[in-house]
Amino acid sequence: MLLWGWGVMNSTAIKEAVAAGYPREKMYGVWWSGAEPDVRPAEDGAKGYNSATLQHTSGRFKLHDDLKKYIYDKGQGTARWEDTGEILNVRGLINAMLGIEAIRTAQQRFGKKPITGEQVRWGLENLNLSAERLKQLGFENELKPIKVSCEDHEGARTGRIQTWGGKDWKITSDW
Numbered sequence: 001m002l003l004w005g006w007g008v009m010n011s012t013a014i015k016e017a018v019a020a021g022y023p024r025e026k027m028y029g030v031w032w033s034g035a036e037p038d039v040r041p042a043e044d045g046a047k048g049y050n051s052a053t054l055q056h057t058s059g060r061f062k063l064h065d066d067l068k069k070y071i072y073d074k075g076q077g078t079a080r081w082e083d084t085g086e087i088l089n090v091r092g093l094i095n096a097m098l099g100i101e102a103i104r105t106a107q108q109r110f111g112k113k114p115i116t117g118e119q120v121r122w123g124l125e126n127l128n129l130s131a132e133r134l135k136q137l138g139f140e141n142e143l144k145p146i147k148v149s150c151e152d153h154e155g156a157r158t159g160r161i162q163t164w165g166g167k168d169w170k171i172t173s174d175w
Contacts (some may be wrong), residue, residue, distance in 0.1 A: 001007035003051075011041035014049055024164075031159070034089040038065055039164045047166045053087075053141050054159045056094060058169045060085040063093060063138030076158040087169070090142070097137055098146075125150050144175070 001022070003010050010033045017027060023047040034051025042049075064084060071077050072084075080143070083089055094115065106115050108121030115123075127148040134143055144158050161173035 001027045003027060003033045005038075005144045007035050007037055008041065010038035011046070013041035014039065014046050018042070018045035025050070025129070028052070028161070034162060034169070036087070044166060046164050049164045050161050050172065051164075052159050053169075053171075056087075056090055057160070057162050057171055058085055058087045058090060061138065061142045061144075062135075062140055066138060094139070094143065097139065098127070099128060100125075101133075101137075125147060 001017070005013065010029060015026065017024060022048065027049050029051035031052045031054045038051075039046035039049055042112040046110065064171055067077070067084060068081070072081050075086075078131070079089060102120055102123035103115065104123070105126055105128075106119045107113070109122065109126075110119045125148060127146065129137075129143070129146045131140075131145050134145065138167055144162055148154070158175050160171050160175055162169040
């Protein structure tokens with residue numbers, strides 16, 4: 001069974017599957033059907049539910065060490081520290097990094113000065129994040145390298161399956 005929903009739609013489907021005796025191990029969600037708010041309302045009934053994850057999953061990685069040291073230990077974090085490794089939080093970190101790296105890429109071409117929206121778009125369309133650069137940014141093993149162009153706005157086509165274990169997600173497939 002494929003779930004193509006968001007939020008409460010998924011937990012409701014999972015609860016109904018439990019009521020009907022349908023095995024969660026045979027339920028797969030698309031990538032936006034695979035965050036903690038999609039499964040927690042279904043409680044233990046969600047154990048065994050699967051979803052696609054593109055590039056990343058939940059959990060803390062190297063960047064979180066810096067977040068703790070420079071932000072949270074100084075009382076400046078806005079999200080609860082306990083939530084910082086959850087999927088939606090990680091997606092936010094990745095999106096922020098991609099935007100900053102696009103600006104950095106644009107400034108390498110147009111100069112280190114305030115840049116225009118057109119120049120930022122150029123930076124996005126020429127983004128090239130190698131494994132080495134991802135490691136420097138603290139995203140090692142969280143993302144695979146990404147190279148974007150005008151012809152290819154995705155830059156990477158990789159995904160895995162993750163399975164809900166009742167408290168967190170576990171990667172259960174290869175790339």
